[in-house]
């Protein structure tokens with residue numbers, strides 16, 4: 001008997017940021033017996049193919065949409081095979097228990113290098129002083145742990161500005177205007193649905209992080225909000241050209257980067273953050289997928305000319321920035337966060353893993369993967385220039 005009930009899927013798919021309405025309509029049509037009798041996901045996908053075809057939905061989209069919501073660690077299905085759409089970042093991190101995606105055998109070099117980095121850096125340059133889930137809100141924290149936990153909260157304030165307290169009345173979301181402008185540009189009903197689901201999910205993150213900070217210290221949400229008004233953030237200086245397509249590329253790259261950022265906290269020594277992080281990793285995967293679908297739609301609509309445009313935007317604008325955004329190789333902050341069990345990997349390890357994953361993403365869209373060393377050097381050069389014009393916060397820590 002197939003371990004996921006069709007009714008659970010019906011509840012989740014349409015409200016996700018990577019919703020594909022054609023899949024949802026096909027799902028509604030599928031007989032429950034057909035669904036229940038399938039021995040595994042591949043067999044189910046074969047059995048439901050006529051229903052997918054009838055509604056213009058794709059088999060591959062069916063598989064990753066199932067795995068994204070119901071694969072380990074989020075559900076009873078085995079670990080995702082569609083790694084860059086449904087997996088979690090450990091598949092690319094090259095750690096001893098990581099699963100190298102079968103489709104990525106040609107990327108062995110990068111993954112092998114990654115495994116080496118992990119062995120050398122993860123375990124030899126710091127002695128970890130706190131275990132996963134060691135501390136709860138209200139625990140007596142060692143002074144240095146407290147200091148670095150608070151630095152982490154402030155360093156990542158940009159993705160979790162707490163609007164939800166009593167004091168937040170009258171404060172507008174920093175993304176409200178850009179979200180409204182993008183909604184007006186959505187090319188079709190499915191895109192508009194996805195974008196609406198996405199903005200709702202970001203508000204939910206704000207609520208989750210507000211609750212986390214509030215439990216740590218009720219004065220903290222306001223302090224982080226005020227800090228964000230003053231601090232320089234490199235990503236704020238990073239501009240899209242305002243079009244729907246550019247924002248799709250941005251989601252495809254930036255929210256995928258967000259999955260790596262949140263994954264660092266899944267084993268956090270501060271348990272309340274660890275609990276939120278596993279949910280956030282899943283959500284960020286969906287945001288990256290939304291970007292992927294919007295870029296895929298664009299290329300399919302616009303043909304080779306469209307593909308050339310996407311390639312040029314990625315090569316010249318997006319890719320260098322995102323490689324640099326993981327921070328410098330020699331970051332002292334990163335070492336202290338690892339010492340206190342607040343992050344797990346070096347910036348280099350995360351950057352290499354992200355590149356391995358992006359290689360699969362771009363390849364699947366018929367795009368070329370930028371040369372790592374060249375893109376990284378250009379990104380760091382741009383980051384250094386930005387630092388000269390503004391006192392850097394922690395965005396490139």
Ligand SMILES: [Fe+2]
Nearest residue numbers: 255258284287
């Ligand atoms: Fe996101």
